[in-house]
Amino acid sequence: MYRLGVNFDLTYITAGIVDETGKILIKESIPTLKYRKFDDIIKDMAHLCIRIVNKYGLDMDKDIELIGIGCYGSIDWHTGVMIYSSYFGFRNAPIADEMKKYVKIPVICDNDANCYALAESRIGATKGLKNTIIITIGTAISGGIIIDNNIYHGMAYGAGEFGHHVIIFGGEQCECGRKGCWAAYASTNALVRDSRIMAVRHPESMLFKMVNGDIRLMSFRTPFEAAKKGDIYAKEIIEAYTKYVALGLINVVNVLQPEAIAIGGKIRKIGQEFINDVNKIVDEKTFGQYEDDKRTKVLMCDLDYDAVIIGATMLKH
Amino acid sequence: MYRLGVNFDLTYITAGIVDETGKILIKESIPTLKYRKFDDIIKDMAHLCIRIVNKYGLDMDKDIELIGIGCYGSIDWHTGVMIYSSYFGFRNAPIADEMKKYVKIPVICDNDANCYALAESRIGATKGLKNTIIITIGTAISGGIIIDNNIYHGMAYGAGEFGHHVIIFGGEQCECGRKGCWAAYASTNALVRDSRIMAVRHPESMLFKMVNGDIRLMSFRTPFEAAKKGDIYAKEIIEAYTKYVALGLINVVNVLQPEAIAIGGKIRKIGQEFINDVNKIVDEKTFGQYEDDKRTKVLMCDLDYDAVIIGATMLKH
Numbered sequence: 001m002y003r004l005g006v007n008f009d010l011t012y013i014t015a016g017i018v019d020e021t022g023k024i025l026i027k028e029s030i031p032t033l034k035y036r037k038f039d040d041i042i043k044d045m046a047h048l049c050i051r052i053v054n055k056y057g058l059d060m061d062k063d064i065e066l067i068g069i070g071c072y073g074s075i076d077w078h079t080g081v082m083i084y085s086s087y088f089g090f091r092n093a094p095i096a097d098e099m100k101k102y103v104k105i106p107v108i109c110d111n112d113a114n115c116y117a118l119a120e121s122r123i124g125a126t127k128g129l130k131n132t133i134i135i136t137i138g139t140a141i142s143g144g145i146i147i148d149n150n151i152y153h154g155m156a157y158g159a160g161e162f163g164h165h166v167i168i169f170g171g172e173q174c175e176c177g178r179k180g181c182w183a184a185y186a187s188t189n190a191l192v193r194d195s196r197i198m199a200v201r202h203p204e205s206m207l208f209k210m211v212n213g214d215i216r217l218m219s220f221r222t223p224f225e226a227a228k229k230g231d232i233y234a235k236e237i238i239e240a241y242t243k244y245v246a247l248g249l250i251n252v253v254n255v256l257q258p259e260a261i262a263i264g265g266k267i268r269k270i271g272q273e274f275i276n277d278v279n280k281i282v283d284e285k286t287f288g289q290y291e292d293d294k295r296t297k298v299l300m301c302d303l304d305y306d307a308v309i310i311g312a313t314m315l316k317h
Numbered sequence: 318m319y320r321l322g323v324n325f326d327l328t329y330i331t332a333g334i335v336d337e338t339g340k341i342l343i344k345e346s347i348p349t350l351k352y353r354k355f356d357d358i359i360k361d362m363a364h365l366c367i368r369i370v371n372k373y374g375l376d377m378d379k380d381i382e383l384i385g386i387g388c389y390g391s392i393d394w395h396t397g398v399m400i401y402s403s404y405f406g407f408r409n410a411p412i413a414d415e416m417k418k419y420v421k422i423p424v425i426c427d428n429d430a431n432c433y434a435l436a437e438s439r440i441g442a443t444k445g446l447k448n449t450i451i452i453t454i455g456t457a458i459s460g461g462i463i464i465d466n467n468i469y470h471g472m473a474y475g476a477g478e479f480g481h482h483v484i485i486f487g488g489e490q491c492e493c494g495r496k497g498c499w500a501a502y503a504s505t506n507a508l509v510r511d512s513r514i515m516a517v518r519h520p521e522s523m524l525f526k527m528v529n530g531d532i533r534l535m536s537f538r539t540p541f542e543a544a545k546k547g548d549i550y551a552k553e554i555i556e557a558y559t560k561y562v563a564l565g566l567i568n569v570v571n572v573l574q575p576e577a578i579a580i581g582g583k584i585r586k587i588g589q590e591f592i593n594d595v596n597k598i599v600d601e602k603t604f605g606q607y608e609d610d611k612r613t614k615v616l617m618c619d620l621d622y623d624a625v626i627i628g629a630t631m632l633k634h
Contacts, residue, residue: 086606178604251483257473290475
């Protein structure tokens with residue numbers, strides 16, 4: 001038997017057929033076009049699922065055990081209802097029920113970061129560990145919590161909003177409305193913001209020259225590349241950014257002391273060296289002087305964003 | 318059958334006989350005298366236990382099912398070893414084994430805040446809820462996490478160090494060595510510190526007059542009392558303090574979204590009104606617009622510090 005995993009994201013809906021080892025056999029995407037009616041989005045999602053099953057020469061009813069959907073928002077996994085998603089503007093949207101209009105097999109839903117965390121804990125970086133966390137660092141910061149080998153949801157299925165814990169009271173404005181959230185310092189957006197400011201202040205910097213003075217071209221990679229080439233301004237930015245990332249992780253460790261935190265999202269592309277630098281600070285600054293084998297490890301996620309598709313097929317039903 | 322609960326604190330060791338409903342029938346304390354040898358402390362603890370059992374006319378072997386000990390530090394509850402306690406200076410101290418030299422019944426140990434949380438979740442403010450947290454706010458800030466009706470320990474049994482999550486990067490020095498921890502703003506020690514500074518700056522304030530100009534007499538109650546009497550300086554202190562307390566709680570809610578957080582410790586003495594003020598901010602500022610019945614409630618703990626004794630008798634063995 002195979003399972004079908006869906007990554008229901010803001011820009012794309014991607015569906016994949018996943019085998020029992022967690023390998024994606026075939027996948028395909030359609031644009032989400034999120035401002036459409038909910039019904040229309042789900043209709044296209046269902047048709048995408050049906051199409052790739054046919055394309056791979058399988059029969060939905062006979063060969064596919066279930067469809068798992070990882071969604072950008074808070075999901076009541078018991079009912080498959082998206083309770084709340086600020087980005088979609090949905091409230092109490094019955095995703096599973098709507099899908100069932102098109103398919104007869106079980107449909108289960110969960111939050112995308114939860115699916116990511118589940119996939120990592122089954123076949124990825126945190127495999128074999130009992131209590132783990134994944135944190136995706138990209139334009140935003142999200143997270144998934146695995147406790148006792150299962151997803152920890154929180155009372156309204158919204159646990160794991162690590163990006164929205166305040167690290168600087170009254171600090172930088174965050175998209176969520178509060179000020180000083182971790183995401184406002186440790187997301188790649190925050191890194192780009194700080195790099196742009198630094199570049200403009202120092203036109204002599206490599207940071208400025210690498211984007212030919214057009215700071216709109218600044219990416220989260222630029223300061224890392226400039227720092228590697230010796231630019232002191234980029235080094236200053238990266239040093240501060242590394243501290244911000246570590247600070248939030250230390251907060252998480254002091255509260256939850258998981259066996260490991262695996263970092264996913266865009267920042268993965270920067271590579272293991274950055275994770276090592278972060279890990280060093282976390283090790284030094286975490287509360288309590290525990291022995292090496294009793295300290296939370298900061299790891300890099302093994303899987304890329306397709307982990308959402310894989311994890312969705314690992315949801316319990 | 319009865320159980321014997323012990324609160325192994327820095328200043329006192331208190332033992333109590335607890336019945337099946339969680340009621341303390343008799344209790345007695347001895348000074349900890351923490352700078353003594355570990356063996357001597359435990360010897361006195363065992364004798365205290367034996368003494369109160371005899372005093373209550375019971376037989377240790379026949380009438381007492383187990384001894385549960387709530388300890389100030391990180392405890393490996395599987396083995397009853399205190400892995401680490403910065404305040405005692407212990408490392409890998411075999412509390413249960415040492416106790417077993419004096420008694421034949423089972424001895425189980427856990428962290429004191431965990432015992433507190435367990436007692437509240439069984440017979441106190443968070444009774445009937447599945448995922449809850451208690452946070453004690455006093456000279457320090459500690460916490461216990463209940464997930465799925467059981468204590469969540471963390472990998473080195475040190476989870477729940479809520480007081481040592483940073484809310485102001487580079488802020489006030491914390492006793493733990495880092496700067497800007499929540500405890501450095503929201504503990505009663507922090508409140509007293511800020512009240513003293515304010516009093517000295519404003520000798521015309523009620524805050525100053527209430528301690529007759531001797532700021533050493535400032536207690537955590539003074540600013541609350543002065544604010545109630547209309548002192549604008551005390552009001553400013555209390556307003557800021559309320560925000561700090563709420564800020565840390567919001568961070569916890571955004572990460573863990575428990576059904577409730579119950580506040581214990583010295584701050585309980587200030588009363589429900591303070592908890593209500595905190596709750597209002599938490600409700601307003603928590604991430605995500607959830608409906609009323611899907612929001613974490615901030616409650617006051619039902620039980621006082623004896624909850625540690627009660628909770629210790631509820632530990633699993």
